[in-house]
Amino acid sequence: MINALVALTTNPNVLLAIMVSVAIFATIVSVSLPLLSGDKLEARMKAVALERDKIRARERANLLAEGQRGSLRSKESKAYMRSLVERLSLRNALLDKKGEEMLRMAGFRSEAATTTFLFARFVLPFVFIAVAFFYIFIVLELDRPPLFKIGICLGFGYLGFYLPVIFVKNTLQKRQQSIRRAFPDSLDLLLICVESGMSIETAFRKVSEEIGLQSIELAEELSLATAELSYLPDRKQAYENLAARTGLDGVKAVSMALVQAERYGTPLGTTLRVLAQENRDMRMAEAEKKAAALPPKLTVPMIVFFLPVLFAVIMSPAIIKIVSMN
Numbered sequence: 001m002i003n004a005l006v007a008l009t010t011n012p013n014v015l016l017a018i019m020v021s022v023a024i025f026a027t028i029v030s031v032s033l034p035l036l037s038g039d040k041l042e043a044r045m046k047a048v049a050l051e052r053d054k055i056r057a058r059e060r061a062n063l064l065a066e067g068q069r070g071s072l073r074s075k076e077s078k079a080y081m082r083s084l085v086e087r088l089s090l091r092n093a094l095l096d097k098k099g100e101e102m103l104r105m106a107g108f109r110s111e112a113a114t115t116t117f118l119f120a121r122f123v124l125p126f127v128f129i130a131v132a133f134f135y136i137f138i139v140l141e142l143d144r145p146p147l148f149k150i151g152i153c154l155g156f157g158y159l160g161f162y163l164p165v166i167f168v169k170n171t172l173q174k175r176q177q178s179i180r181r182a183f184p185d186s187l188d189l190l191l192i193c194v195e196s197g198m199s200i201e202t203a204f205r206k207v208s209e210e211i212g213l214q215s216i217e218l219a220e221e222l223s224l225a226t227a228e229l230s231y232l233p234d235r236k237q238a239y240e241n242l243a244a245r246t247g248l249d250g251v252k253a254v255s256m257a258l259v260q261a262e263r264y265g266t267p268l269g270t271t272l273r274v275l276a277q278e279n280r281d282m283r284m285a286e287a288e289k290k291a292a293a294l295p296p297k298l299t300v301p302m303i304v305f306f307l308p309v310l311f312a313v314i315m316s317p318a319i320i321k322i323v324s325m326n
Contacts, residue, residue, distance in 0.1 A: 078112050081119040090118040099165075105247045106172040107217065120164040128160030129153050175217045176248060181283060182215030183250055186222070187276035194268050200258070201229045221245055235262055250279040 085091060095118060103114060132153040136142055142149060186207050193203035208222035221242060228238035236259050243255040257271045 078115055081115050084122070085115050085118045088122070090122055094118055094121050101244070101247075102168055102172060104245060105175070106168050107175055107220070108168065108171075117164055117168065121161060124160035124163055125157040126160075129157040132156035172247075176246065178215045179218045179221065179246055180248060180250070180279075180286075182211055182218045183248070184276050184280040184283060185214065186211045186218060187254065187272055187279065191269060191272040191276065194272065201226055204229065250275070250282060253278070 091114075095114070100114075103109070103117060108114065108117065136149050136152055189207045189210055190203050193206050194200070198206065204222050204226040208219045208226065211222070212219035224245070225238055225242045228241055229235055232238050239255040239258045239262075243252040254272070254275050257268065257275060260266055261268050261271070
């Protein structure tokens with residue numbers, strides 16, 4: 001019996017028949033499985049649509065809660081400012097389109113911030129003039145012509161008029177510097193998220209959570225971009241808004257790459273990798289530029305502070321010896 005079984009299993013004809021049977025069975029299974037499994041595309045698209053609706057509802061709720069908190073604070077503490085701005089139509093007189101863009105890029109996007117800015121530009125000149133008038137005419141009692149004193153007071157008023165603009169510009173520069181320093185790292189994180197299979201909304205949200213320790217400003221911008229991608233009908237507008245809010249060339253290049261990827265379906269991996277390296281090179285070039293400008297800036301402090309002390313240390317023994325000899 002055993003010899004017959006061994007002879008049967010070693011028979012080439014039997015082995016060939018078994019292999020042909022297995023191949024035919026595998027072919028039948030491969031052809032029939034796709035027909036029996038059915039089309040799951042509709043179910044998958046429905047799941048994606050439901051998930052996007054959940055993200056949209058969550059982002060709208062977050063934005064609505066933040067807007068309500070901001071509006072309550074503005075109604076409680078800024079009613080008199082809003083009343084003065086509306087009565088005198090200061091928005092048309094003191095704020096143009098460029099000023100609105102500057103406020104938006106500096107992070108002052110609420111109506112309360114705009115009202116405070118206009119109120120400060122209107123009130124500060126009078127405050128500075130009053131303080132300068134009191135200090136020059138009453139406290140100092142300068143022995144100067146009246147026109148000279150009035151000119152000084154008007155100069156302080158001019159300073160008060162442009163002081164809010166200077167403050168907003170400084171805030172804008174600090175904000176852009178923070179975003180510029182953290183943007184290459186955020187691109188690396190975005191590249192990892194995209195290549196791992198995440199959608200762009202999920203990738204933006206993940207990067208905004210991770211990059212917050214390095215740059216709060218960039219995390220805020222990415223969070224706003226995530227919200228806009230969730231509820232805006234045109235995703236291109238969300239990318240353009242991100243570039244407009246930051247005002248940086250690197251962010252504009254990334255926004256254009258994302259728009260092209262949305263329109264033509266081009267891969268984002270290589271583009272994000274190249275843009276991350278370019279932004280890192282730009283950051284290094286800026287650091288080298290500041291380092292090259294350091295020696296001329298140190299010339300005046302060295303002449304004023306270091307050289308007199310050096311001369312005193314060198315000449316003191318000789319001066320002491322000469323005085324003791326006399």
